[in-house]
Amino acid sequence: GAVVSQHPSWVICKSGTSVKIECRSLDFQATTMFWYRQFPKQSLMLMATSNEGSKATYEQGVEKDKFLINHASLTLSTLTVTSAHPEDSSFYICSARPRASYEQYFGPGTRLTVT
Amino acid sequence: GENVEQHPSTLSVQEGDSAVIKCTYSDSASNYFPWYKQELGKGPQLIIDIRSNVGEKKDQRIAVTLNKTAKHFSLHITETQPEDSAVYFCAATSSGYSTLTFGKGTMLLVSP
Numbered sequence: 001g002a003v004v005s006q007h008p009s010w011v012i013c014k015s016g017t018s019v020k021i022e023c024r025s026l027d028f029q030a031t032t033m034f035w036y037r038q039f040p041k042q043s044l045m046l047m048a049t050s051n052e053g054s055k056a057t058y059e060q061g062v063e064k065d066k067f068l069i070n071h072a073s074l075t076l077s078t079l080t081v082t083s084a085h086p087e088d089s090s091f092y093i094c095s096a097r098p099r100a101s102y103e104q105y106f107g108p109g110t111r112l113t114v115t
Numbered sequence: 116g117e118n119v120e121q122h123p124s125t126l127s128v129q130e131g132d133s134a135v136i137k138c139t140y141s142d143s144a145s146n147y148f149p150w151y152k153q154e155l156g157k158g159p160q161l162i163i164d165i166r167s168n169v170g171e172k173k174d175q176r177i178a179v180t181l182n183k184t185a186k187h188f189s190l191h192i193t194e195t196q197p198e199d200s201a202v203y204f205c206a207a208t209s210s211g212y213s214t215l216t217f218g219k220g221t222m223l224l225v226s227p
Contacts, residue, residue: 002161004158006158032212034214042219042220043204043217043218043219043220044159044204044217046214046215049214093158093159095158095159097212102147102149102164102166102208102212103149103161103164104149104161104215105161106151106158106159106160106161107158108157108158109156109157109158111156
């Protein structure tokens with residue numbers, strides 16, 4: 001149980017275009033989902049927290065107009081990287097937390113490369 | 116805010132040996148401490164966690180201990196196997212329903 005999927009697993013896009021990444025909790029309802037960014041050989045950096053039906057809360061230094069987060073249902077959250085640039089290239093990982101639970105379950109990650 | 120320190124950054128052991136990874140936290144109000152295993156190119160996997168009302172928790176070859184007074188917690192892996200090789204992250208949260216603060220990770224290498 002507690003499976004989280006992400007799609008796509010990897011994506012290459014051209015500078016200036018937008019990319020959408022989906023995060024789904026497959027066998028539980030997630031009242032809260034989190035989006036992280038991870039650079040090579042580094043820890044996870046929290047970008048934003050989203051609760052179903054409400055606006056995402058962004059961490060300091062994360063541009064909310066660039067990284068659009070939508071948590072439309074209890075099983076789906078999306079991250080859209082708008083007007084992507086090469087410096088946005090990274091490994092993006094989502095996690096989901098079931099209702100009334102402490103545990104966070106992570107997706108497999110999405111490797112974004114902006115050329 | 117919470118600050119989590121993790122040591123060592125790398126750990127090399129022989130197959131069958133034990134491995135111990137230690138973390139300290141700064142916020143005495145923290146009450147939930149999970150450990151994650153991340154293999155190359157994959158997302159972190161929750162392997163064990165502990166809450167502040169418990170001092171130790173065990174799951175087969177993996178155990179976690181918590182010392183609230185000293186504000187540190189440790190991951191113990193016994194009888195290590197090559198497939199245990201991965202990066203391990205500890206984390207803490209001042210509220211179980213809040214965000215996690217992660218340590219910087221420990222790369223564990225288990226040699227056959």
